[in-house]
Amino acid sequence: MKSELYQAILLISLMLSAIGQGCSENNPVEQTANIAATGDRYIQFKAVPTSININTGKVTFKGIPEVGIINDDTQLIDLDGNSIELEALNPDDGVLVRGIKLAEDAIIISLMMEVVEI
Numbered sequence: 843m844k845s846e847l848y849q850a851i852l853l854i855s856l857m858l859s860a861i862g863q864g865c866s867e868n869n870p871v872e873q874t875a876n877i878a879a880t881g882d883r884y885i886q887f888k889a890v891p892t893s894i895n896i897n898t899g900k901v902t903f904k905g906i907p908e909v910g911i912i913n914d915d916t917q918l919i920d921l922d923g924n925s926i927e928l929e930a931l932n933p934d935d936g937v938l939v940r941g942i943k944l945a946e947d948a949i950i951i952s953l954m955m956e957v958v959e960i
Contacts, residue, residue, distance in 0.1 A: 885949065886940040888957060891933045899928065901951070903939070910939060910951045919955040931956070 889903035899912035912918075912928055920926045931937070936959065941951040 883942055884940055884952070885943055886938065888936060888938050890936055891931065894928065894931055894933055896928055901954070908943065908947055908949045910941065910949050910954070911944070912951055912954070916951050917953045917955075919953070921956045921958065 887903075887906065889906050891901050892904050893900075893902045895901070899916075901910035901912060903910065918926050918928060918931065920930065931954070936957045938953070938955045938957050939949070939951055940953040941949040944950050
């Protein structure tokens, strides 16, 4: 039986799939990703990390002008729904991101989950 957190993450993923644009190797990520406001201070999007700085916790994304900031409260989830460390994430793998926009150029990331398709 799947955990409630895993089920919630899957639900968010499905919602983003419905509002976001799909991509595959034949349909690369658009220059500007779809960022959805969730109505509860959070924004969420699917994107491809272009850089992950393990020391600072900063992540940049293809098509997203804001820099993501990973902190101790950030949940990092792999494809199987397991918690992982930042070192286990790879640039160029698709992720689902949920966070709070701190400023025009920064997002505090509360959840970053690997996904199969963007």
